[in-house]
Amino acid sequence: MGWGKGRPAKDALPRTIMKDPIVLRRKDFLQPAEAGYWKDLFYRVIKIGTELEVAPPRGCERPVFEAGVAQSLQPSGCLDWMGANGVLDVRPEHCGIEVRVIGRQPYFRTLQGQYAAIITALKTNGGRPRPTCGLHFHLLAPGLAEPVPEIVLANLWNLTRRYAPELKFLTSCGETRQSLCRRRQYNSHLEMIWHSPGLESMAEIQQALRQSRVVPEHQNFLNLEHLGFAGDGSILPFHLEFRFPDADLSPTAITAKTFLFLAMALKSIDLAQYGVIHVGKVQPWRRKAELLNLISNNEGNLAASDTSGVSDAVIEELRQGCYELLDLLTPAFEHFQDNPALDVLRTLSETPVSLLRCSGYNWEEIEAYLAGRACLDAGGMDQTDRRLMQRIELGEWGSLPSVEAWQWHAAHELYVTPQDLEKRLERLRGLRGLRWDARQGTMVFTS
Numbered sequence: 001m002g003w004g005k006g007r008p009a010k011d012a013l014p015r016t017i018m019k020d021p022i023v024l025r026r027k028d029f030l031q032p033a034e035a036g037y038w039k040d041l042f043y044r045v046i047k048i049g050t051e052l053e054v055a056p057p058r059g060c061e062r063p064v065f066e067a068g069v070a071q072s073l074q075p076s077g078c079l080d081w082m083g084a085n086g087v088l089d090v091r092p093e094h095c096g097i098e099v100r101v102i103g104r105q106p107y108f109r110t111l112q113g114q115y116a117a118i119i120t121a122l123k124t125n126g127g128r129p130r131p132t133c134g135l136h137f138h139l140l141a142p143g144l145a146e147p148v149p150e151i152v153l154a155n156l157w158n159l160t161r162r163y164a165p166e167l168k169f170l171t172s173c174g175e176t177r178q179s180l181c182r183r184r185q186y187n188s189h190l191e192m193i194w195h196s197p198g199l200e201s202m203a204e205i206q207q208a209l210r211q212s213r214v215v216p217e218h219q220n221f222l223n224l225e226h227l228g229f230a231g232d233g234s235i236l237p238f239h240l241e242f243r244f245p246d247a248d249l250s251p252t253a254i255t256a257k258t259f260l261f262l263a264m265a266l267k268s269i270d271l272a273q274y275g276v277i278h279v280g281k282v283q284p285w286r287r288k289a290e291l292l293n294l295i296s297n298n299e300g301n302l303a304a305s306d307t308s309g310v311s312d313a314v315i316e317e318l319r320q321g322c323y324e325l326l327d328l329l330t331p332a333f334e335h336f337q338d339n340p341a342l343d344v345l346r347t348l349s350e351t352p353v354s355l356l357r358c359s360g361y362n363w364e365e366i367e368a369y370l371a372g373r374a375c376l377d378a379g380g381m382d383q384t385d386r387r388l389m390q391r392i393e394l395g396e397w398g399s400l401p402s403v404e405a406w407q408w409h410a411a412h413e414l415y416v417t418p419q420d421l422e423k424r425l426e427r428l429r430g431l432r433g434l435r436w437d438a439r440q441g442t443m444v445f446t447s
Contacts (some may be wrong), residue, residue: 047103057126322349
């Protein structure tokens with residue numbers, strides 16, 4: 001494979017362009033103003049909660065393990081109260097236990113800290129991820145007072161279908177090359193690949209999944225069972241479940257995946273201005289189905305997928321698809337402040353948790369490696385940075401004729417070199433956003 005323990009991933013990733021960006025024309029496309037409204041509303045109201053499954057330590061009975069985890073996590077038992085760790089409850093699951101994490105407004109540092117506390121408690125109690133364990137992401141909008149246009153869901157459905165093999169690869173967490181992820185049974189793509197919003201309404205697709213004898217409704221790759229549809233096809237309540245990620249004990253990885261799914265939702269609104277994204281031409285789509293069957297099947301030992309057919313060439317093919325997806329989603333990530341999720345996801349595209357584990361990395365080493373890719377840390381700011389922030393916040397260096405004049409004045413006042421000032425400003429751009437306001441003659445924060 002070539003991924004030794006001393007070299008987990010490449011730093012420079014190749015740039016790709018989206019191939020076959022086919023759009024299915026629809027009459028219900030969104031106007032730009034409507035798309036802007038829904039993107040802003042989604043970002044404000046959508047919450048992403050998770051169901052994190054782990055098995056008890058060997059020799060420990062599940063009830064004893066469950067009680068220990070519950071005591072450590074202090075679940076609130078109420079969706080309206082975050083409690084000590086943002087955990088709703090701890091309950092039995094076929095693999096051991098399931099920790100249900102309450103959805104909250106997405107902010108990278110807060111989520112990263114929350115999952116760090118949860119996973120520390122799980123590991124302290126001996127919890128371990130096994131092939132029977134998954135990590136389900138629930139995307140819901142509990143405060144939404146109006147139905148979501150159907151074309152938004154249609155785009156999210158087809159975006160997930162188009163990049164399903166890559167999404168499965170990026171979120172894989174198995175520990176051997178022969179079992180990179182858990183088996184298809186728990187997150188099946190068999191129904192998803194057949195149903196297209198170009199031929200059916202999303203309400204009809206939901207009904208087909210509900211009546212399927214091939215895949216139980218709640219075990220679909222993208223689960224639609226919690227959605228409600230109005231007579232015109234619009235959606236309320238809006239509640240999706242992404243079931244395909246594997247159980248993960250890296251807080252940084254879990255947080256980055258949260259923003260992956262949020263970015264996909266926001267991109268689906270952008271695409272709704274033109275129609276519905278297609279899955280691709282016939283041959284590329286057939287290849288997608290082949291890749292899905294290679295990486296996600298029921299042929300492995302116990303609850304694992306048999307990925308022995310996933311060669312180095314196939315892995316490189318999946319990587320290229322991941323780069324394409326993230327390139328497509330990049331504008332959505334620009335919406336997030338102080339958010340290194342895209343850098344972490346690019347790292348996972350190159351070397352997902354599964355390949356890191358195959359190379360001998362334990363969970364602590366994986367987290368340290370990924371956290372290093374999420375290095376925009378305001379905690380490292382010094383007193384000079386805070387003085388700079390204060391002057392910008394209060395507009396104390398105003399009425400200057402140009403950006404250059406402002407920067408010279410700021411460097412002089414702070415007793416720093418122009419090069420040092422530029423580094424400090426670049427850090428602030430990542431944290432708060434910065435722009436030049438010609439009317440005030442000063443730099444201002446954008447958030």
